[in-house]
Amino acid sequence: xxxQALPRTDGAPPAGDTEPPPPDVEAIxxxxxxxxxxxxxxxxxxxxxxxxxxTEFHPxxxxxxxxxxxxxxxxxxxxxxxxxxxxxxxFGKRVVRRLLAWYVAPIAQDQTRFNLAILRELRALEERVAxxxxxxxxxxxxxxxxxxxx
Amino acid sequence: xxxxxxxxxxxxxxxxxxxxHARQLAGRLIGRGHDVTVxxxxxxxxxxxxxxxxxxxxxxxxxxxxxxxxxxxRDRSLVAxxxxxxxxxxxxxxxxQEEWVRNTGHSAPLLDAIADTADRVxxxxxxxxxxxxxxxxxxxxxDRSLIQPLLHDxxxxxxxxxxxxLRGAAGLLWISSGEREVAERLIxxxxxxxLVGAGIDxxxxxxxxxxERHRLGLEGTVVSYAGRREGAKNFxxxxxxxxxxxxxxxxxxxxxxxxxxxAVLPPQARPFVRDLGRVDDAVKLGVFAGxxxxxxLSVVESFSYVVMExxxxxxxxxxxxxxxxxxxxxRESGGGLWVRDVEEAVEAMLLLGGHPSxxxxxxxxxxxxxKRQMSWEATLDRFESAxxxxxxxxxxARA
Numbered sequence: 001x002x003x004q005a006l007p008r009t010d011g012a013p014p015a016g017d018t019e020p021p022p023p024d025v026e027a028i029x030x031x032x033x034x035x036x037x038x039x040x041x042x043x044x045x046x047x048x049x050x051x052x053x054x055t056e057f058h059p060x061x062x063x064x065x066x067x068x069x070x071x072x073x074x075x076x077x078x079x080x081x082x083x084x085x086x087x088x089x090x091f092g093k094r095v096v097r098r099l100l101a102w103y104v105a106p107i108a109q110d111q112t113r114f115n116l117a118i119l120r121e122l123r124a125l126e127e128r129v130a131x132x133x134x135x136x137x138x139x140x141x142x143x144x145x146x147x148x149x150x
Numbered sequence: 151x152x153x154x155x156x157x158x159x160x161x162x163x164x165x166x167x168x169x170x171h172a173r174q175l176a177g178r179l180i181g182r183g184h185d186v187t188v189x190x191x192x193x194x195x196x197x198x199x200x201x202x203x204x205x206x207x208x209x210x211x212x213x214x215x216x217x218x219x220x221x222x223x224r225d226r227s228l229v230a231x232x233x234x235x236x237x238x239x240x241x242x243x244x245x246x247q248e249e250w251v252r253n254t255g256h257s258a259p260l261l262d263a264i265a266d267t268a269d270r271v272x273x274x275x276x277x278x279x280x281x282x283x284x285x286x287x288x289x290x291x292x293d294r295s296l297i298q299p300l301l302h303d304x305x306x307x308x309x310x311x312x313x314x315x316l317r318g319a320a321g322l323l324w325i326s327s328g329e330r331e332v333a334e335r336l337i338x339x340x341x342x343x344x345l346v347g348a349g350i351d352x353x354x355x356x357x358x359x360x361x362e363r364h365r366l367g368l369e370g371t372v373v374s375y376a377g378r379r380e381g382a383k384n385f386x387x388x389x390x391x392x393x394x395x396x397x398x399x400x401x402x403x404x405x406x407x408x409x410x411x412x413a414v415l416p417p418q419a420r421p422f423v424r425d426l427g428r429v430d431d432a433v434k435l436g437v438f439a440g441x442x443x444x445x446x447l448s449v450v451e452s453f454s455y456v457v458m459e460x461x462x463x464x465x466x467x468x469x470x471x472x473x474x475x476x477x478x479x480x481r482e483s484g485g486g487l488w489v490r491d492v493e494e495a496v497e498a499m500l501l502l503g504g505h506p507s508x509x510x511x512x513x514x515x516x517x518x519x520x521k522r523q524m525s526w527e528a529t530l531d532r533f534e535s536a537x538x539x540x541x542x543x544x545x546x547a548r549a
Contacts, residue, residue, distance in 0.1 A: 022484025022515035023508070029487050032501065036493045045493055046398040053397075053492070056416040057390040058381075 066122075070115040074101070074108035151537060152185040152271040156264060158255050158281040160190040160215055161203060167455060168278040168300050171325070171348055175533065176213045178349070178526055182534075187271075188215045189264065191257045191283065199224050199255040218259040222252050222282075229253050236305045247309040256282035261290055268294045273541045275323070280306040285315045296540055298323040298346070300452040302475065303332050313337045321540030323533070327482070328475030329452040344536035349526030350458040352517075353435060357463045362436035366424065370402040371395075371503030373468070374441040376434055376456050377448070379413040384447040384470060386415070391445075391495035393419045403499055405445075406437050439463040442503045443486075447495070449473040458524055461485050461516030466509055468498050485516020 039045055078093045080086035155176050159169060176186045188210070192201040201219045208215040232250050235242050242250070260283060268274060268291035276284040279299035288295040297319045301307050316322065316333070322343035324330040334340060363372065373392065379385045388405060395403040397418070405423045407413045413425045426437065438444050444460035447470040454476050460467045467486035469476035480486035487502075489495045502509045522528075 019518070020511070020514070022518075023511050025480055025484050025487060025512070028501075028508075029489075032487065032489075032494060032497055036497055040493065046394075049398045050394060050492060053390050053394055053418070056418065057386040057393075 066115075066119055070112065070119055072108040072111045072115065074104045151179075151273070151534070153179065153187075153537070154264075154267045154271045154274050155186065155188045156260070156274055156276045156283050156287050157188060157190045158278075158283045159193055159196060160188050160210060161194050162210060164194055167453065170455070171300070171453075172277055173211060173213070174349065174526070175529075177211055178530055179533070180213060182530060186213065187267075188213055189260060189267065190215060190217055191255050191260060192217045192219045193255050196255070199253075205259075216263065218257045218263055220255045221258045222256040224253050225249075239305075241305075241308070244310045248311045251280070251282050251285045251309065251311055254281045256286060261287060264290045273320075273537050275537075276319075279316065280309075280312060285309075285311055288315045288319050292318040293320055294541065295319045296321045296323055296537065298325065299329070299333060300325055301329055301333050302450045302452045303336065304450055307333070307336050316340060321536070323536055325453045326475050326479070328473075328478040331478070332452075332474055342540060344532070344540065346532045346536050347524060347529050348453055348455070348458075349529040350455070350462055350520050350524040351526065352462050352521060357435050357439040359436075359439040359463075361440070362433060363440035366406070366426070366437070368404055368406060368424065368440065370404065371442045371499060372404045372406055372440065373443050373445045373499055374406040374408065374437050375445055376408040376438075376459075377446070379407060379409050379411060382448075382450065384449060385413070387447050387470075387492070387495070388445050389413075389415050389419045389423055391492050391499065392422050394492050395496045395499060396422050399496055399500065401500060401503075403496075403503070406441065408434055408437065435459065435463050438465050441465055442509060443468050443499060445495070445499075446470075446476060447473075447489070448476075451475045454479065457486070457516075458520050461513070461520045464510075464513035464517045466502060466512035466516060468495065468502075479519075483516050483519030485512055485519055487512075 075097060078090050078097070080089040080093075082089055153176075155172055157169070157172050160172070172188075176188060180186050191199070192203045192205055193199045194202045199220050199222075203217055205217050205219050208217060228249060232242055232246055236250075264274060264287050271294070274288075274291065274295045275298060276288050276295060277298040277300060278284065279297060279301050284297060288297055295318075297316060299316060299322060306312055313336075316337055317339050319341055321341055322330075322333075323346045324333075324343055325346065325348050327345055330343060330345060362368070373388075375385065375388050377383055377385075385407075389407075392403050392405040393416075395401050403422065406426055407423055408426045408429050410428045413423060415423060426433075429437070438460050441460075443466050444456065445468045446454060446456050447468070448454075449470050449472045451473055452475060454469075457467050457469065457476055457479055461483070467476070467480065469480055469486055469488050471477055471488040471490045473488075476486075477488045480488055487498045489498050502512070
């Protein structure tokens with residue numbers, strides 16, 4: 001597997017023909033990145049707007065801390081949208097919920113214990129990383145704003 | 151050559167890059183006089199894997215097909231649990247990885263057919279890499295198996311059973327150098343492979359860039375997007391950049407979004423997005439031709455037909471810097487720019503919108519790249535050479 005790019009096997013210009021060289025896209029991208037860094041460092045971009053748009057367009061990213069969801073509730077609210085038989089359906093659901101509670105509730109409790117244990121470890125790790133970072137000498141300011149867009 | 155393509159699904163109406171590519175390749179190889187058969191399942195839907203088509207022989211677009219029923223009924227509960235863990239970034243145990251694969255249309259009769267066929271063909275060609283037809287199928291006769299993975303950097307490429315299938319094959323057929331680079335990084339000890347590429351038909355007549363712009367009333371800087379409008383393809387980032395260009399930079403930039411299903415976006419984006427829905431190829435190429443750039447910020451691509459289609463009409467592309475495949479396309483051709491975030495995406499759009507000569511040079515470079523390296527004739531030549539080198543012909547008598 002030595003080839004780095006597709007071999008020119010079709011449509012290549014005959015020997016002697018001249019065609020413009022392709023644009024140096026590495027250089028163009030490099031200039032573009034430098035320009036963005038410069039403008040960002042100079043505060044030329046609307047940071048508030050960009051933050052707001054980021055939240056709106058990527059609602060799944062970093063909304064709530066995991067603590068909000070750590071407790072698993074086994075008893076869900078009971079409701080029905082059916083106009084006439086709704087009351088009967090809710091009653092039926094309540095009976096099923098009560099009958100299965102002995103089975104479902106311990107599972108929810110186990111999951112909650114697991115969530116808490118993981119979260120405790122995660123926070124301990126976070127503190128440890130923070131302590132390690134405090135000991136490192138500060139890096140020169142690059143003017144970049146880390147934000148994952150994937 | 152006698153070839154058997156093994157695919158998870160193969161039927162009219164089955165959409166997707168892998169299916170499109172396999173259909174083009176198989177059909178054109180038949181056109182060159184090769185004896186090609188497709189072995190596949192009776193399924194159409196890759197979520198349910200229900201047997202929707204009759205088992206037995208069929209012909210699709212002139213390609214002989216033999217279908218076999220899916221024999222593992224999808225365990226929805228199990229797959230949902232595994233998928234949750236996979237999507238959250240966890241590595242699931244090897245046994246569960248194998249279970250996940252078995253729930254992607256596993257067909258025991260298809261495996262029997264592969265065993266029966268292996269000695270009657272020069273090569274079994276499997277594609278794409280992550281389904282049961284490939285992972286389990288290539289185990290049947292690895293000595294006769296070539297895999298065209300169509301792989302990108304995702305959790306499934308790290309499954310032990312998937313990696314074992316790829317390592318065990320007689321050879322690999324790469325669709326792009328970027329795909330090969332990703333695979334070699336993720337999976338040590340791969341067998342020999344050849345870069346085959348894929349073909350793109352250049353439009354028979356020049357596409358007038360004004361026609362669709364005029365018909366759709368598109369003005370100013372227009373960037374276009376075609377494909378699934380979803381987070382997995384980073385479509386929200388494209389819309390976010392266009393919204394930012396209008397609201398934050400005060401520049402008029404319109405996004406022409408094409409693809410199936412509604413483009414669900416925050417209200418702020420709506421004035422700047424023209425949702426064209428699903429369009430035919432002629433309209434798509436017309437919109438591409440009339441666009442300042444075609445934007446594909448997906449980071450999970452093994453080839454990207456959209457990038458090639460943009461170049462086929464001389465329009466440059468803007469891709470994501472984190473996608474090795476599309477970034478490499480741009481670097482090799484000179485036909486596009488890569489960006490990392492919203493600010494860079496906006497600046498790239500405005501750069502191309504404000505410099506028509508630069509846009510034209512990039513687009514022309516992309517078009518030259520497609521013309522030279524992505525023609526079907528060149529692709530078929532490379533495919534034939536690759537199969538002959540990786541699995542020397544066995545002088546089989548024609549049936």
